Amino acid sequence: MLEPTDHELLAQYARLRSETALAALVKRHVNLVYSTGLRFTGDSHKADEIAQTVFIVLPLSVVHKIEKDFKEKK
Numbered sequence: 663m664l665e666p667t668d669h670e671l672l673a674q675y676a677r678l679r680s681e682t683a684l685a686a687l688v689k690r691h692v693n694l695v696y697s698t699g700l701r702f703t704g705d706s707h708k709a710d711e712i713a714q715t716v717f718i719v720l721p722l723s724v725v726h727k728i729e730k731d732f733k734e735k736k
Contacts, residue, residue: 668691671686672687676728692717695717698712
């Protein structure tokens with residue numbers, strides 16, 4: 663069976679607030695986000711903070727965008 667795409671997982675999170683979908687996105691991308699933060703800062707603690715912030719802000723941004731798009735369509 664094929665894994666859902668990032669877009670499908672984001673849509674699932676936005677529609678259902680699916681923690682499973684969000685966890686799959688985090689698992690899929692946490693190493694990339696952390697290593698990018700580490701490369702830019704050179705500090706593992708800051709890279710951890712960056713990764714945590716990304717995965718806190720991401721779901722909030724998705725929900726906000728979906729709600730904004732919904733209101734604009736009314």
